[in-house]
Amino acid sequence: MKGRLDVAVALAYRQLTILVKNPSLFIPPMLFPLMNFIAFAGGLSRLRHVPGFDFHGGYTAFQFVFVLLQSAVFGGVFAGFGIARDFERGFARRLLVSAPQRGGIILGYAIAAFVRWLMIVVLLTIVALIEGMQIGGDGVDLFGLFLLAAFANQIGLLWACGIAMRFRSVQSGPLMQTPVFMALFLAPVYVPLDLLRGWTHSVARLNPLTFLLEAGRGFIEGEPTHVEAAFAVAACLLAVFGVWALRGLRAAERVGA
Amino acid sequence: MIARRSIVRTMRQPGVFIPPLSFPLMLMAVNSNGLRAATHLPGFPTHSFLAFFLPFSFLQGALFASGIAGTDLARDIDTGFLNRLALTPVRGSALLLGQIGGALGLGAIQACLYLGVGLAAGVHIDAGVPGAVLILVLAILIAIGFGTLGLWIALRTGSGEGVQSQFPLLFFVLFISSMNLPRNLIEVRWFRDLATLNPVSYLIEALRSLVIVGWDVQALLLGFGFAFGLIALSMTLAVSQLKVRMTRT
Numbered sequence: 001m002k003g004r005l006d007v008a009v010a011l012a013y014r015q016l017t018i019l020v021k022n023p024s025l026f027i028p029p030m031l032f033p034l035m036n037f038i039a040f041a042g043g044l045s046r047l048r049h050v051p052g053f054d055f056h057g058g059y060t061a062f063q064f065v066f067v068l069l070q071s072a073v074f075g076g077v078f079a080g081f082g083i084a085r086d087f088e089r090g091f092a093r094r095l096l097v098s099a100p101q102r103g104g105i106i107l108g109y110a111i112a113a114f115v116r117w118l119m120i121v122v123l124l125t126i127v128a129l130i131e132g133m134q135i136g137g138d139g140v141d142l143f144g145l146f147l148l149a150a151f152a153n154q155i156g157l158l159w160a161c162g163i164a165m166r167f168r169s170v171q172s173g174p175l176m177q178t179p180v181f182m183a184l185f186l187a188p189v190y191v192p193l194d195l196l197r198g199w200t201h202s203v204a205r206l207n208p209l210t211f212l213l214e215a216g217r218g219f220i221e222g223e224p225t226h227v228e229a230a231f232a233v234a235a236c237l238l239a240v241f242g243v244w245a246l247r248g249l250r251a252a253e254r255v256g257a
Numbered sequence: 258m259i260a261r262r263s264i265v266r267t268m269r270q271p272g273v274f275i276p277p278l279s280f281p282l283m284l285m286a287v288n289s290n291g292l293r294a295a296t297h298l299p300g301f302p303t304h305s306f307l308a309f310f311l312p313f314s315f316l317q318g319a320l321f322a323s324g325i326a327g328t329d330l331a332r333d334i335d336t337g338f339l340n341r342l343a344l345t346p347v348r349g350s351a352l353l354l355g356q357i358g359g360a361l362g363l364g365a366i367q368a369c370l371y372l373g374v375g376l377a378a379g380v381h382i383d384a385g386v387p388g389a390v391l392i393l394v395l396a397i398l399i400a401i402g403f404g405t406l407g408l409w410i411a412l413r414t415g416s417g418e419g420v421q422s423q424f425p426l427l428f429f430v431l432f433i434s435s436m437n438l439p440r441n442l443i444e445v446r447w448f449r450d451l452a453t454l455n456p457v458s459y460l461i462e463a464l465r466s467l468v469i470v471g472w473d474v475q476a477l478l479l480g481f482g483f484a485f486g487l488i489a490l491s492m493t494l495a496v497s498q499l500k501v502r503m504t505r506t
Binding site: 032035036038039044045049050051052053174178181182185186189195196197198200 | 276284288290298424429436437445447
């Protein structure tokens with residue numbers, strides 16, 4: 001392994017091979033978004049009749065965007081479990097010793113998280129189309145939607161990576177998941193932002209993920225909204241959590257993993 | 258003694274008992290606000306979504322109890338503790354009842370906590386104090402039922418990972434129910450049909466009836482019937498799987 005990219009590609013290949021050989025690691029993260037999608041889109045569709053529900057693309061599309069973002073962020077977080085496991089089992093120590101460019105380690109995990117999420121996205125989109133999801137947006141809009149979700153995937157990975165490299169134990173799993181779960185569900189999940197009331201509305205308005213969610217829903221509806229704000233928020237989060245992950249790597253280097 | 262060991266073991270691991278206590282409360286807080294708009298739907302049975310959603314927390318807690326009971330038994334299989342127990346004259350059913358102790362203890366704490374938080378947040382129990390007591394009883398029965406199901410899965414798979422991998426499936430069963438909306442307000446037909454076939458709907462509706470309706474005998478009979486049915490079925494499966502496991506050892 002000579003360069004950063006070599007490290008990244010080799011590590012990503014290893015991570016994906018582990019996944020393919022261990023369905024128990026791969027299937028649950030795949031099932032969770034599907035379950036949520038079926039439960040939300042199927043069980044809550046009557047909510048579109050609530051006065052003030054102003055999304056015109058159908059409730060399936062409304063929920064698809066949320067579940068897509070959820071699968072993306074959690075795809076990254078689940079990849080963080082793998083990083084923590086690598087530290088626990090001593091693989092990360094050997095990796096730190098052997099990798100000439102350690103930045104490639106984070107890149108490798110990021111590539112693996114992205115490819116793993118892509119597989120989930122394909123399945124989720126097929127299920128949504130079978131379910132009769134209406135798509136109002138054109139190709140550019142859909143590209144924007146999936147690009148936003150890809151950013152969310154990398155944000156989730158970098159957050160979990162930072163935690164995994166600081167704690168170096170699978171026991172840090174709840175710390176990776178819980179804040180992400182809370183951030184996701186404190187966005188307008190079931191109804192548009194304007195229909196939220198009380199503290200939930202105040203929190204959702206300030207929640208960065210609300211921008212991603214609203215822009216994503218705008219894309220699929222064919223009426224893009226908050227696009228610049230959403231991509232700016234995504235870029236900021238990527239930068240912040242990129243630094244967070246890099247500092248985590250330095251922390252792991254300092255203690256010799 | 259096995260029950261005591263199971264309870265002590267559960268309570269000694271904060272990482273095991275804190276998530277089942279906190280996670281359903283978090284979901285209750287988030288969903289009861291996020292889904293409050295649903296109370297504006299014509300025919301929605303109450304003005305408080307928190308009151309409507311509170312019973313689901315008991316089911317969610319029971320699901321965690323299932324995971325805890327199953328994982329603990331799987332660990333006993335893994336470490337050889339079950340093999341050593343097999344050498345003693347303890348009966349299979351007694352062994353399983355003992356193993357369920359941790360889940361039962363946690364189920365009782367969960368039920369009291371969820372109900373207490375609900376009441377503190379302003380939920381009014383329509384069936385009064387006797388109704389609240391009945392909610393606790395039913396919630397504990399449900400925790401025992403799911404806990405025993407966890408034991409069966411542990412005996413069948415023999416590994417903690419095997420138990421954990423069943424978690425999404427059980428969660429799915431919980432989701433395809435009337436947890437978020439009354440069945441008559443579920444618009445998608447296949448979902449409504451599945452929710453009607455799903456016993457979890459009747460467990461939730463029995464608990465919910467005590468909170469928002471009062472004394473609905475039909476809902477209670479169905480709820481208690483399915484709870485006892487779940488316990489009986491899970492225990493039968495677990496006892497027969499225990500025999501297979503003991504034969505193997």
